[in-house]
Amino acid sequence: MEINAAPLQGFTESAWRNAHSQVFGGIDRYYVPFIRLEKGSIRNKDRREVSLDRNNVQSLVPQIVAGETEEFTLLVGFLHGLGYRTVDLNMGCPFPLIANKGKGSGILPFPDKVESLLKAMEEFPDISFSVKMRLGWKEVSEWRAVLPLLNRSCVRSVTLHPRVGKQQYKGLVNKDEFHAFYEACELPLFYNGDLRTVSGIQELVEEFPRLKGVMLGRGLLADPSLAKAFREGKMSEAELKNKVAEMHELMYLYYRRIIEGGDSQLLAKLKTVWEYLLPDLDRKARKAILKSNRLDVYLKAVEDALR
DSSP: OEEEEOOOTTTSOHHHHHHHHHHTOOOSEEEEEEEOEETTEEOHHHHHHHOGGGOOOSSEEEEEOOSSHHHHHHHHHHHHHHTOOEEEEEEOOOOHHHHTTTOGGGGTTOHHHHHHHHHHGGGOTTSEEEEEEEEESSOTTTHHHHHHHHHTSSOOEEEEEEEEGGGTTOSOOOHHHHHHHHHHOOSOEEEESOOOSHHHHHHHHHHOTTOOEEEESHHHHHOTTHHHHHHHOOOOHHHHHHHHHHHHHHHHHHHHHHOOSOHHHHHHHHHHGGGTSOTTSOHHHHHHHHHOOSHHHHHHHHHHHHO
16 A cells, blocks of 8 residues: 655645655655646746755655646656656646646546547656546546546556546545546556545545555645554654654755745745644644744744644
């Protein structure tokens, strides 16, 4: 049973991945939030995120988002040139800015476009491709025209988040449609979506014993020990807080080294993690963290909260 860390834009950046791997671990592969073309070229931010000198995790999988074969080929060629031999294609991004352009989950209503990208993969025989997808963009049945294409492609595995893109992260995951996908999928399959507890992962694996593994997203951001706890047993609250403090310190030192915009930009980066991190933290302590408007005040608030 493999456990992978999901790519979440703005959250699972290299600072988070490196620190999580060093302090908590338990993850087989860390996925890089998708890189894309903007005005015909790859953003500098994306180039930095996949740069090997900024990533210290043992197994790293870059992800791309594309709607046309030309941009797909350019992005994969760039990653191939860096030395990557595993690439994930994002067919699940739910955000309208991406999906309305026929990318991410927005490509799922167009199986002909999906097929073109799958054929373009054959131009890179030394790269192992995977796909992360949703049930559809608007309709839960859109996957039914796409999965047969995946089954006969060179794709090595699929990760399915059983919502449609229009839901984003609202509402419940659709277990009935996931079950239908699970029965029809001939490729190694990973489940992603609303896995927040060890018992939740265990129940899923028991219900779907042929799963290759799971991909943890927001649940891992909330509880960085989740993967390790599934493998080795739950840690105490005190140990969890100590390790979160250690991870936070590593992220702070990393950002302090690479950010040139001063304390305000550094503070903004660090505060982002608290959107999900330790949701059961004392409300007063969390409020002190989020309301801090100076770096020294913020660091003191974090220290007090994790003491």
